[in-house]
Structure formats: structure tokens, C-alpha cells
Amino acid sequence: MTVDDLLVVGGGITGLSLAVHAARRGLRTTLVEAGTLGGVSTQRSGALVRTHYADPCSARLAQRGLQAFEAFDLRYGGPAGFVATGFVYVPEPGEPVAERVELLRELGIETRLLDQDAARRIDPALDLEGVAEVAYEPRSGFADPSRTCATLAAAARAAGAVLRPHSAVSELLTDRAGAVCGARLAGGERVEAASTALCAGAFSGGLAAPVGEELALRPTAVSLALLERRVDVHCCVIDAPGGIYFRPDPAGATLVGRRTWTDTPLDGPDVALPAVDDAFVDDARARLVARLPSATGARVISTRAGMLDMTPDGLPLVGPSAVPGLWLCCGWSGTGFKTGPAVGDALAGWLATGTPDPDLAGFAPAREMRVASAARSPH
Ligand SMILES: Cc1cc2nc3c(=O)[nH]c(=O)nc-3n(C[C@H](O)[C@H](O)[C@H](O)COP(=O)(O)OP(=O)(O)OC[C@H]3O[C@@H](n4cnc5c(N)ncnc54)[C@H](O)[C@@H]3O)c2cc1C
Numbered sequence: 001m002t003v004d005d006l007l008v009v010g011g012g013i014t015g016l017s018l019a020v021h022a023a024r025r026g027l028r029t030t031l032v033e034a035g036t037l038g039g040v041s042t043q044r045s046g047a048l049v050r051t052h053y054a055d056p057c058s059a060r061l062a063q064r065g066l067q068a069f070e071a072f073d074l075r076y077g078g079p080a081g082f083v084a085t086g087f088v089y090v091p092e093p094g095e096p097v098a099e100r101v102e103l104l105r106e107l108g109i110e111t112r113l114l115d116q117d118a119a120r121r122i123d124p125a126l127d128l129e130g131v132a133e134v135a136y137e138p139r140s141g142f143a144d145p146s147r148t149c150a151t152l153a154a155a156a157r158a159a160g161a162v163l164r165p166h167s168a169v170s171e172l173l174t175d176r177a178g179a180v181c182g183a184r185l186a187g188g189e190r191v192e193a194a195s196t197a198l199c200a201g202a203f204s205g206g207l208a209a210p211v212g213e214e215l216a217l218r219p220t221a222v223s224l225a226l227l228e229r230r231v232d233v234h235c236c237v238i239d240a241p242g243g244i245y246f247r248p249d250p251a252g253a254t255l256v257g258r259r260t261w262t263d264t265p266l267d268g269p270d271v272a273l274p275a276v277d278d279a280f281v282d283d284a285r286a287r288l289v290a291r292l293p294s295a296t297g298a299r300v301i302s303t304r305a306g307m308l309d310m311t312p313d314g315l316p317l318v319g320p321s322a323v324p325g326l327w328l329c330c331g332w333s334g335t336g337f338k339t340g341p342a343v344g345d346a347l348a349g350w351l352a353t354g355t356p357d358p359d360l361a362g363f364a365p366a367r368e369m370r371v372a373s374a375a376r377s378p379h
Contacts, residue, residue: 004028006351007182007193009169009207012039013145013337014329015199016152016163017344020076023159025352030191031161032183034168034203038149041201042337044306046224046257047148048236048247049338050087050140051109054100057362058315058335063109064342064358069143075341077158078151081144085248086235088123089135090291095240101135111137125234127293131241142236142247145337152341172196172211172326180211180325195351197327202309204330213321216369217331218310223276224257225284227298234292244287253301256288276303308334311369318343318363319350327351328365 006022008015011033019031049069053059072080091097101113112135114122119134128134156163169183173190182192198204202219209215229252236247238259246256258280281300288295310333311317317331329347332339343360350356 002028003182004030004191004193005195006030007032007191007196008199009183009196010039010199010201010204011037011153011163011165012042012199012201013149013152013340014201014332014343015197016149016156017340018197018199018329018347019156019161019163019344020152020159021345021348022351023156023161025348027348027352029156029161030193031156031163032167032169032185032191033163033165035165037153037163037165038146039201041307041309041332042145042149042340044224044304045145045337046245046247046255047142047145047337048087048140048238048245049082049143050089050137050236050238051104051111052087052089052100052135052137052238055315055362056103056107057358057360058339059104059107059109060358061339061342061346061360063107064345065338065340066139068341068345069338070139072148072151076151076155078147078154080148080151082141083143083250084139084141085233086122087137087140088119088126088235088237090128090131090237090239090241091134092240097133097135109137110139111135123235125231125292125294126237127291140236143337148340169207172207174211178212178323180323195325195327197329197347199329201330201332202307204309204328208321208326208328211323211326213323213326215317215328215331215365216311217317220308220310221274221305222257222308222334223280223303223305224255225276225281225303226251226253226255226301227285227288227295228252228301229254230294230298237291239287239291242287242291244284244291246288246292251301254288254292254295254298256284258284258287273305273307276305308332310334313369316363317365318347318360319356319365321365
């Protein structure tokens with residue numbers, strides 16, 4: 001039996017991206033996915049691609065992510081459905097948004113502070129009454145999760161990675177020294193590898209615990225709604241005071257989600273997500289109308305619930321775990337779509353050369369975690 005260099009567990013955007021970049025770096029790579037390729041969280045994602053973050057580690061990775069989405073065809077040989085609508089961050093009163101914009105600009109991110117009049121000129125559809133300033137990113141927007149994952153899967157295969165959908169891991173394997181050396185699949189088959197990377201989203205904790213790695217991960221459920229759009233276009237928006245994010249959707253809709261969540265127990269990847277109720281839709285629409293008045297009375301086109309892998313500080317767990325052979329790339333806390341292409345590249349580089357680029361020290365699994373601030377929250 002050949003032993004791979006890398007076993008990737010999970011075929012969402014994170015795992016697929018890691019598989020592409022690892023294979024391109026010459027690592028013998030196998031990816032196993034419990035269901036179909038494309039992910040659980042990923043398929044339900046709001047898929048905003050923006051760079052407004054309070055911590056430099058997230059901002060740098062988001063910037064690399066944005067660059068990847070802008071050049072997706074060139075880098076991966078197919079589309080991601082990326083649309084650069086522009087992104088507006090409406091801060092809470094008293095939030096240090098000017099300082100944050102300054103910090104982001106120092107990192108080379110294209111963003112600026114707009115006063116109310118300038119923001120209205122950029123996006124006349126928004127009601128910004130009472131808002132002094134917003135942060136604006138002209139290059140940001142949103143992408144299409146299905147097209148993104150289909151392109152990454154094709155690129156991974158083209159680079160030589162073996163992708164195995166419908167291959168659920170039942171347990172991680174350890175050698176006599178206690179190091180992780182691969183995984184056993186539900187049918188009993190052993191897949192061995194020098195390194196195993198957990199990219200299993202909200203399900204990562206259940207796989208890591210039996211080998212002695214307790215992850216600070218809370219599986220949580222979130223809902224979103226697609227409402228009929230009554231204006232031609234509007235920016236992607238995070239409305240911190242309104243507690244929502246929204247973006248235009250190609251299906252003539254505005255996609256709107258709340259920035260709150262409920263903890264959900266998980267038995268496995270085939271968990272039934274809670275139904276989206278009318279109270280959620282009414283509340284989300286009322287909040288949307290306050291910022292996007294044209295949504296008044298907008299008809300519901302569809303709703304969906306999704307799963308997040310929340311950490312206490314809202315930052316992911318990326319890097320080697322305390323157990324030799326086991327790498328983590330999970331805990332994305334509702335914000336891991338935009339960074340998917342970039343983190344796969346960085347982690348593959350780390351595995352191949354011993355150093356990540358960009359630096360991912362802020363995501364060290366063993367860090368001390370503080371409770372997340374508003375600007376670290378999804379999406
Ligand atoms: C409603 C919603 C809105 C969001 N909005 C945004 C946004 O606007 N912008 C943004 O950047 N992010 C957003 N996110 C977050 C983002 O979608 C996720 O962080 C990202 O998709 C995570 O990708 P992943 O590949 O790590 O996880 P997933 O997509 O969940 O993939 C994990 C995969 O692991 C597989 N798996 C699990 N257990 C096993 C096992 N035992 N064996 C094999 N495979 C297994 C699962 O089947 C799944 O396919 C949103 C998420 C949701 C739900």
C-alpha cells in the first residue's frame with residue numbers, strides 16, 4: 001500500500017483548496033469527503049468576499065483570497081462566479097472604524113472611509129440616516145460556492161490529487177507513538193498518510209477528540225433568506241448596528257442573513273439542519289428594509305439554514321495540532337469562504353516547506369482565546 005504525503009478530510013472550499021495547492025507542490029494527496037464534493041457550510045454560504053477585519057492575520061488572508069477570486073480562471077482554470085459589487089461596512093456607533101481602515105490600508109488593502117454623502121453617491125439604494133462614516137472596498141463582492149468548488153475540484157484532479165466523495169472517515173488512525181497516520185473510512189478501509197489535515201468544518205471536533213485533541217469548536221446553525229430585489233444593484237453590506245449582512249444575488253434577489261446563531265448538537269455530517277421559520281424571515285426583512293428601503297414588502301424567493309464552526313474568539317484553528325501528524329484547518333466561524341483559496345495555498349506551503357505564507361500565527365490552535373468583537377463576527 002502506498003502511503004500518501006497528505007490526507008485531507010473534508011471536501012468543502014477549505015479541503016478542496018488545500019488539495020489543489022498540495023498536489024501542485026508535489027505532495028501525494030488524497031481527499032476524502034463524506035458526501036458530495038462542495039462542502040456543507042460552503043454550499044449554504046453567503047459567499048461574501050471582503051477584507052474588512054479587525055485583526056491583521058484575517059485581513060491579510062482575506063486580501064489574498066480576494067486576489068484569488070479576481071483571477072480565478074487564470075489560477076484554477078475555471079470560474080468562481082465572482083462579482084465585484086463593492087462592499088460597505090456600516091459600523092456600530094463608537095466603533096473605531098477609521099483606525100481599522102488605516103490599519104488595513106497599511107497592509108496594502110484597497111479600502112477607504114466614506115462620509116454619509118460620499119457613501120450615498122456610491123450606493124444610492126442604502127438608507128444611511130444617522131451613520132457618520134462607513135468603510136468601503138471597491139474591489140470586494142461575492143462568488144458562487146458551487147462554481148468555485150467545481151473549479152477547485154477539477155484543478156485538484158488536474159494537479160494529481162485523488163478526490164474521493166462518499167468516503168466518510170469513521171476515525172483517525174494513530175501509530176504506536178500516538179501520531180496520527182491517516183484515517184479509517186466507514187467501510188473499514190485504511191487510508192494512510194504522513195500528514196492528515198482536518199478540513200471537516202463543524203464536524204472536525206468529533207474526529208479530533210478521540211485522538212486527544214479537544215477543539216474549541218461549537219457547531220452552530222444559521223439561517224438566511226433570498227428576498228425579491230427591487231433595485232438593479234446594490235453593494236454587499238455588513239450592517240453592524242442592524243445585525244445583518246446582505247448582498248445582491250444573480251437570481252434577481254437580495255440575500256440577507258442575521259449575524260447571530262444558535263448552538264446545534266451534531267451527530268455527523270448528515271445532520272438535519274433546522275427549518276427556517278417565518279419569524280426569522282420577518283425579522284430579517286424588517287432589518288433589511290431599515291437599510292435598503294426598496295425591500296419593503298419584498299416577496300420571499302427561498303430560505304436556507306447552514307452550519308457554522310464557531311470558536312470563542314471568532315478566529316480559525318490553522319496549523320499543526322498538539323498531536324503529531326494531525327493538522328487543523330477549521331473553526332472558520334462563519335467567515336471561511338473568502339479565505340478558502342488563500343488558506344489552502346498557505347497551508348500547502350507550510351506542509352511542503354515548513355513555513356506558511358502569509359504568516360498564520362494568529363490562528364495557532366493553542367492560542368489563548370478572547371471573546372470575539374463585532375468586527376470579527378461573520379461573514
Ligand atoms: C449561511 C452562511 C453564510 C455564510 N456567509 C459567508 C460569507 O458571506 N463569507 C464567507 O467568507 N464565509 C461565509 N460563511 C462561512 C463559510 O461558508 C464557511 O466558513 C466555509 O464554507 C467553510 O468551508 P469548509 O470547507 O471549511 O467547511 P464545509 O463546507 O462545511 O466542508 C466540510 C466538509 O467536511 C465533510 N466531512 C465532515 N465530516 C466528515 C467525515 N467524517 N469524513 C469525511 N468528510 C467529512 C463534510 O461533509 C463537508 O463537506 C457562511 C456560512 C453559512 C452557513
